Amino acid sequence: MLGAYEWKVDRNDIKRIAHILSTHQNYQASKDWLLSGRLGIKWEDYTDYDQHYNSVSTIIDGRALYYINRRWDLESPCWRIRY
Numbered sequence: 231m232l233g234a235y236e237w238k239v240d241r242n243d244i245k246r247i248a249h250i251l252s253t254h255q256n257y258q259a260s261k262d263w264l265l266s267g268r269l270g271i272k273w274e275d276y277t278d279y280d281q282h283y284n285s286v287s288t289i290i291d292g293r294a295l296y297y298i299n300r301r302w303d304l305e306s307p308c309w310r311i312r313y
Contacts, residue, residue, distance in 0.1 A: 231255050246276040267292035288312045 232254045240246040252270035259265055272287045291309035298304065 244276055244278045246274065248272055248274040262297045264295040264297070265292070266295075285313070 234250075234252050236248075236250040238246070238248040238250070250270070250272045252268065254266070254268050256264065256266045268289065268291050270289045273284070274287070275282070275284045277283070289309065289311050291307070293305055293307040296304045
């Protein structure tokens, strides 16, 4: 499992502050099967023309890989993004 946190601050014409958190997982269930996934969330506050906005975005994705032999594999991806 791998995780990351990022804090972004942008102060040009628009003041924007974002907190981004994500995790990445890999699990080899057997010699032929590999399962992987990712989960991320972003909190954002920004001010534009004296108006204050905030938002939350999420992403969830996963995939399953089946190794047929050295040259061939099958993959089944799935994901969902929400703004």
